[in-house]
Amino acid sequence: MSEERDGMSPYGEHDDLGVIDDEYFVADLRAVFERPAAPEVADRHLTAMREVARDLLPPVAAEGVEAPFWTWPRRLGAAVAALAVAVLGLGGLGMAGALPGPVQDFVATVGDHIGLDVPKADGTVPGHRSTSGDTATTTSSGSAPGQTGSTPGQSGETPANGAEAPGQAGTTPGQSGTAPGQVDNPSATAPGQVGNPGATAPGKVDNPSATAPGQAGAGNPNAGSGNNSGNAYAGSGNNNAGGNGKGATTTTRP
Amino acid sequence: MIGEAFPEVLKAAQAGNSDALGRLYSECSPRVLGYLRSQGIADHEDIAAEVFVSMVRNLGSFHGDEDSFRGWVFTIAQRRLVDERRRRGRRPEEPFETEDLVEVLGIGSGGESGVESEALERLRTSGLLEAIEQLTPDQRSVLYLRAVADLSVPDIARALDKPETAVKALLRRAAATLNRRLAEQEGGE
DSSP states (O other): OTTHHHHTOTTOSOOTTGGGGOHHHHHHHHHHHOOOOOHHHHHHHHHHHHHHHHHHSOTTTSTTOOOOSOOHHHHHHHHHHHHHHHHHHHHHHHHTTOSOHHHHHHHHHHHHHTTOOOOOTTSOOTTOOSSSSSSOOOOOSOOOTTOOSSSTTSOOOOOTTOOOOTTOOSOOTTOSSOOTTSTTSTTOOOTTSOSOTTSOOSSOTTSTTOOOTTOOSTTOOOOOOOOOOSEEEEEEEOOTTTSOEEEEEEEOOO | OOGGGHHHHHHHHHTTOHHHHHHHHHHHHHHHHHHHHHTTBTTHHHHHHHHHHHHHHHGGGOOSOHHHHHHHHHHHHHHHHHHHHHHHHTOTTSOOBOSOHHHHHTTTSSSSOHHHHHHHHHHHHTTHHHHHHHSOHHHHHHHIIIIISOOOHHHHHHHHTOOHHHHHHHHHHHHHHHHHHHHHHHHHO
């Protein structure tokens, strides 16, 4: 079609899309429609564009304008960094027990909520589960109720004060054997316990001969009521002699 | 056409450089204005201002070469046009589009060159200007974007948010209308 330009024959003899592909026609359309904006219109357009650019684009790059240091992303980053330093700093000092008393107590309480053992100002750990013997009421000896005496520490729900476990064969608690989890084997965990060494073993010796009220002898799975002054973390275990019973550990919070 | 310098110009414009924005405007504005004129938009300069403001506002998200950029700007123009038609449709008392393209073009009022007047005269005498005025808005869009803005069919489809098959069909119908008019004109002479 470029050859046609010399021929001065606009808008004639076309293929395909016809006149739409005609170079003369296109040139005339451009001449008529594609005219630049008048200078005053172009100024107006450019002013509007520059104002938007100044408002929206990064101010660093805008010519002649120095960027303010505290932009929003920087402010946000600084806030996050300050928060992280505060949390880590307070946490670290709190773990070391090096904070002032009230702050230490507060951090200990917060730590307790999120599962961290942070000592209070007096050195105790809130909610600590009898790991050091300073907080837990533990049983040092005695057999676990619900045993037959031949398989110590296996099972039986243990009322806090040594009541006989349900499902007992009538033996006296504390007869024989040593329940795991007692003091002489602090690292062992009796079935039915929650794996807290040193926690209360079944069959507390405070009242080793006590019988749990509500026991019904063999096969009675109901727990007896004991004099448990702390929390009871119950688990289930097997009772060779009296069927299934439940074991319990007691923990006394400070 | 900016050519090889386009990536640097674009980058500078994205960073807010005033000269680069001016260069992009110089490159785009005749075509955008032409597109709006071809649609018979009476206040095409105001609509164009909104197109360029929108272009600057979204410039940071654009990635691509100069051809893509051209198509992208027409996409903005088309969307702005659709929005404006919708808005004006609720207030029909305000004149927005006219079928009298000469009125929109402003040729004859002075200020234009002889080339423009001659081109307009050829389009008039061939009957093509009248045929263009009778095209539907979609056909006129496709004609302009294909013939004047030199966009490919896929780019036109993107700009108009239509399938390529629809764009091709619109183009064929527009061409048929113009060719028929030419044939009538030649037969009448």
